[in-house]
Amino acid sequence: MTTRVLVTGAGGPAGVAVIRSLLRRSDLTVFAADMDGWASGIYLVPPAQRRLVPPGRDDDFVPAIARMVAEDDLDLVISTVDVELIALAGRRDELAPAVLAAPSAETLHTALDKLALAERCAPTGLTPRTVLAGPDAEAVDWEFPVFAKPRQGAGSRGVRLVPDRAALEALPGDEGLIVQDFLPGEEYSVDVIADAAGAIVAAVPRTRARVDSGVAIAGRTVRDPELEETAASIARAIGLVGVANVQLRRDRTGRAVLLEVNPRFPGALPLTIAAGVDIPSLVADLFLGRELPVRIPFREIASVRFLEDVIVEIDDVLVSDHAGHQEEL
Ligand SMILES: Nc1ncnc2c1ncn2[C@@H]1O[C@H](COP(=O)(O)OP(=O)(O)O)[C@@H](O)[C@H]1O
Ligand SMILES: [Mg+2]
Known part of the structure; x- marks a missing residue:
């Protein structure tokens, strides 16, 4: 009997890499899932092991994974998506008897909040000075330029170099920005x-x-x-x-x-x-x-990396309610 593993986020590069890695093991049966039927990694596994899931922010996401655990007899659930991880890690008991392969909810919350992370790691002496924009940041005697970015950001969205004190004082105070030593x-x-x-x-x-x-x-x-x-x-x-x-x-x-x-x-x-x-x-x-x-x-x-096309029979394309099948205007 093999161990049955579900990998979600099959459309992203991490999901694809996880699925490819686990497929090399003969002791595992790999199920691949995504909210989007066009997610490429789904098609790395045999048709019987392809699944669609609701979006990670959906109320039904965790229950849907729990149902999948029961129906597919899953032993292990691996998610490669931040929002899903947060949802799953807070309710990991509901996935029993399957195990969620993720750090604790506490670790996830700390990591996904760049201010909480800097504060938690400050005792290591390996963090730049990091404070909230606004009065906290204005009270510090910085060496300019400094760097500002969203407390909960990703993909470099909203990051900016702050050249001088005037620019520091002009930072919006209501966007959850943090200010940090320039590296x-x-x-x-x-x-x-x-x-x-x-x-x-x-x-x-x-x-x-x-x-x-x-x-x-x-x-x-x-x-x-x-x-x-x-x-x-x-x-x-x-x-x-x-x-x-x-x-x-x-x-x-x-x-x-x-x-x-x-x-x-x-x-x-x-x-x-x-x-x-x-x-x-x-x-x-x-x-x-x-x-x-x-x-x-x-x-x-x-x-280095290049793109590769995977050819799929029309009838084999999974049609999801949530994304990816309506032509955008
Ligand atoms: N303190 C800093 N000094 C200089 N550059 C920074 C600093 N913080 C972030 N950056 C730049 O902004 C990018 C995005 O910041 P990061 O903290 O990785 O957040 P995210 O990737 O979640 O948007 C980094 O890859 C880096 O190029
Ligand atoms: Mg980054």
């Missing part, structure tokens, strides 16, 4: 996996040489103990169990400090997997209660 140096993404006790099994730094729609499509892994240790300290500070992507950037003195944590599978997973750390497979093992190796080494390697 002028190199930027790295570190893919981290922590075991059930929170011990770091691997931390793989990589560059994002080319980025498309917020996803790294070319880059290389970098062996650098400082980057690996910094990301590991951040992961420990937020109580990570499972996978997260820790973004670091060098400050004015050249030290790597925290930018943000994305508490989910990154879209650049194929590079990290090729470097030697098969994070989806390890996450599956972890949440199925299996022991992980203490430390997994990786090597320096690079990746």
